[in-house]
Amino acid sequence: MGLLEQITGPARLRTLTIAQTEQLAAEIREFLVQAVSRTGGHLGPNLGVVELTIAMHRVFSSPTDTFVFDTGHQSYVHKLLTGRQDFSRLRRHDGLSGYPSRAESEHDVVENSHASTALSWADGIAKANALKGSLDRHVVAVIGDGALTGGMAWEAINNIAGSTDERLVIVVNDNGRSYAPTIGGLAHHLDTLRTTRGYEQVLSWGKRTLKRSGLPGRVTYDALHGLKKGIKDVVAPQGMFEDLGLKYIGPVDGHDVAALERSLSAARAFGGPVLVHVMTEKGRGYSPAEQDVADRFHAVGQIHPETGLPVAPSRFGWTSVFADEIVAIGRRRPDVVAITAAMLNPVGLAPFQAEFPHRTFDVGIAEQHAVTSAAGMAFAGMHPVVAVYATFLNRAFDQVLMDVALHRAGVTFVLDRAGITGDDGASHNGVWDLAMLRIVPGLRLAAPRDESTLRAALRAAVDVDDAPTVVRYPKGSVGPDLVAVDELDGVDVLARHEPGDGEERRVLVVGIGSMAQTALGLGEKLAALGLGCTVVSPTWVLPVPSALVKSAGEHDLVVTIEDGLADGGVGALVRERAAEAGVRTPVHTVGLPTAFLPHASREQVAEGNRLTVPDITADVLRLLGG
Numbered sequence: 165m166g167l168l169e170q171i172t173g174p175a176r177l178r179t180l181t182i183a184q185t186e187q188l189a190a191e192i193r194e195f196l197v198q199a200v201s202r203t204g205g206h207l208g209p210n211l212g213v214v215e216l217t218i219a220m221h222r223v224f225s226s227p228t229d230t231f232v233f234d235t236g237h238q239s240y241v242h243k244l245l246t247g248r249q250d251f252s253r254l255r256r257h258d259g260l261s262g263y264p265s266r267a268e269s270e271h272d273v274v275e276n277s278h279a280s281t282a283l284s285w286a287d288g289i290a291k292a293n294a295l296k297g298s299l300d301r302h303v304v305a306v307i308g309d310g311a312l313t314g315g316m317a318w319e320a321i322n323n324i325a326g327s328t329d330e331r332l333v334i335v336v337n338d339n340g341r342s343y344a345p346t347i348g349g350l351a352h353h354l355d356t357l358r359t360t361r362g363y364e365q366v367l368s369w370g371k372r373t374l375k376r377s378g379l380p381g382r383v384t385y386d387a388l389h390g391l392k393k394g395i396k397d398v399v400a401p402q403g404m405f406e407d408l409g410l411k412y413i414g415p416v417d418g419h420d421v422a423a424l425e426r427s428l429s430a431a432r433a434f435g436g437p438v439l440v441h442v443m444t445e446k447g448r449g450y451s452p453a454e455q456d457v458a459d460r461f462h463a464v465g466q467i468h469p470e471t472g473l474p475v476a477p478s479r480f481g482w483t484s485v486f487a488d489e490i491v492a493i494g495r496r497r498p499d500v501v502a503i504t505a506a507m508l509n510p511v512g513l514a515p516f517q518a519e520f521p522h523r524t525f526d527v528g529i530a531e532q533h534a535v536t537s538a539a540g541m542a543f544a545g546m547h548p549v550v551a552v553y554a555t556f557l558n559r560a561f562d563q564v565l566m567d568v569a570l571h572r573a574g575v576t577f578v579l580d581r582a583g584i585t586g587d588d589g590a591s592h593n594g595v596w597d598l599a600m601l602r603i604v605p606g607l608r609l610a611a612p613r614d615e616s617t618l619r620a621a622l623r624a625a626v627d628v629d630d631a632p633t634v635v636r637y638p639k640g641s642v643g644p645d646l647v648a649v650d651e652l653d654g655v656d657v658l659a660r661h662e663p664g665d666g667e668e669r670r671v672l673v674v675g676i677g678s679m680a681q682t683a684l685g686l687g688e689k690l691a692a693l694g695l696g697c698t699v700v701s702p703t704w705v706l707p708v709p710s711a712l713v714k715s716a717g718e719h720d721l722v723v724t725i726e727d728g729l730a731d732g733g734v735g736a737l738v739r740e741r742a743a744e745a746g747v748r749t750p751v752h753t754v755g756l757p758t759a760f761l762p763h764a765s766r767e768q769v770a771e772g773n774r775l776t777v778p779d780i781t782a783d784v785l786r787l788l789g790g
């Protein structure tokens with residue numbers, strides 16, 4: 165039996181020697197590579213925090229001490245050490261979540277996978293502990309250098325730095341990368357400490373000589389390590405954290421358990437907020453990840469464990485279409501610039517950057533800044549294309565509303581991963597955008613159904629220079645083009661079915677975005693039952709096309725189908741606009757519930773939420789009275 169399977173909880177961990185922890189770390193790495201290769205997941209980030217997580221659980225006592233992981237994608241090791249070692253169904257229905265989960269363990273607190281929130285969580289918990297006099301309880305927040313580029317993290321630091329009674333340890337997990345190398349002045353500052361020649365020389369000298377000279381040497385080495393301030397004054401600018409009034413310890417070798425334990429113990433003893441700057445390597449110990457220059461295996465699908473090569477073809481067809489079309493647009497429109505929030509590759513902007521490096525901007529994990537800086541660029545004559553995952557635009561809603569729309573700025577938002585994303589769980593499902601953006605005055609939103617309509621929507625969006633435009637599409641492969649057989653004042657008609665003998669009732673089925681395929685299937689099913697049916701697929705759905713309202717009045721029932729919230733989404737808006745126009749045809753909106761949907765496949769979510777053709781058919785028959 166290896167050590168890992170003996171670790172049923174953190175207490176057992178504390179009985180190990182340092183040498184055993186190093187063996188455990190090796191076992192954990194082997195486990196992660198084998199398990200995540202089979203299921204997909206965040207391999208690189210978790211390989212980078214093996215020793216850190218071991219040391220945290222040996223120095224602190226979770227759950228009495230509270231552990232908060234920013235973004236949470238690097239919590240697999242934490243799960244392994246807190247009694248959860250069945251990764252066979254990681255991120256799948258009824259399997260472990262890919263993020264902390266309160267339902268799974270008392271050791272888990274923050275389930276939100278949106279970055280840069282951990283320090284605010286930690287500040288709140290530490291403040292409450294202080295108010296309750298629980299000064300024996302520490303909060304340990306692990307935040308990556310990427311998440312530290314998010315503005316919310318600095319709002320928290322501003323509050324934490326002034327505190328004296330918060331038992332709060334901020335662990336900056338500095339591996340120099342988000343997906344790609346982390347951008348900006350902060351990364352440079354952190355990097356200064358990592359790479360400054362003088363610091364490295366001093367550190368390696370300390371490692372080589374002092375460690376070999378017994379206890380006095382080790383104490384001297386620790387003192388050297390602890391006297392970072394002196395080194396920083398010599399080889400690097402004064403630490404900004406200390407300038408802010410935040411006790412700083414580090415930088416610490418994030419793969420040396422003993423050094424980590426010394427630093428974390430010092431932080432624990434300090435008695436107030438402390439920042440421990442830990443240097444780690446994303447993908448550590450797995451050569452395909454260590455050699456991967458793109459994103460160090462940040463998030464992988466199923467891969468061959470030996471080679472790291474994908475088992476299945478690329479999962480991201482919609483993204484590839486965008487990646488291709490935006491380059492074509494860029495070639496004919498020199499005013500078009502692209503903005504990403506630390507996700508250049510995942511959103512498909514790498515080809516655009518390759519061809520237009522000076523027109524591509526990675527702002528870090530800073531969606532609010534991305535949006536408002538886009539408003540500035542539009543004011544100054546550019547046409548920005550802000551490409552983000554749909555769920556991450558949530559945090560920049562006010563910037564869309566008050567910086568872009570209020571000023572009628574020609575900014576195009578490209579929302580990838582719209583709708584159910586599945587394996588990333590509740591905070592990653594991109595289901596909020598349609599209901600959220602329908603209240604933005606002047607905003608125009610397209611939900612293309614296939615490659616051709618996506619390309620057309622992108623081309624049309626960048627031609628709008630006096631209002632925000634949005635183009636949203638789902639995660640994964642894009643199906644075949646669904647060819648229109650007719651059109652209704654600009655709304656594509658995908659199918660018309662005449663009523664059967666003795667039947668006069670007609671149903672208007674509105675397929676929104678990729679749900680057009682489901683709409684076609686419903687049309688065929690209703691036609692087989694003898695009902696008349698018109699299946700339409702509007703590409704531009706906000707504002708609601710007037711043709712839909714007009715056509716509603718020519719049918720006995722309207723059914724709208726969207727991979728967004730049924731309450732308050734596009735379908736609900738169709739119902740409102742029809743009512744305002746005096747159209748009395750009932751509108752049945754099919755979509756997702758106003759609920760947080762746990763990790764599951766898109767198919768499972770559809771089955772669980774009556775989004776399948778048989779379910780909707782039953783709804784229609786019920787609504788038509790059989």
Ligand SMILES: Cc1ncc(C[n+]2csc(CCOP(=O)(O)OP(=O)(O)O)c2C)c(N)n1
Pocket residue numbers: 209212235237238277278279307308309310311312337339341342343446462505506507529531556559
């Ligand atoms: C608001 C938000 N934007 C983007 C993302 C996508 N994302 C997930 S992890 C990650 C990189 C995080 O880098 P870092 O914090 O350094 O952690 P590491 O993976 O290096 O451990 C990004 C951009 C997110 N989760 N939340």
Ligand SMILES: CC(=O)[C@@H](O)[C@H](O)COP(=O)(O)O
Pocket residue numbers: 235237277462463510581585588639
């Ligand atoms: C944690 C995070 O936000 C990203 O890493 C995300 O999990 C990637 O999602 P995709 O796999 O859909 O690109």
Ligand SMILES: [Mg+2]
Pocket residue numbers: 308309310337338339340341342346
């Ligand atoms: Mg990082």
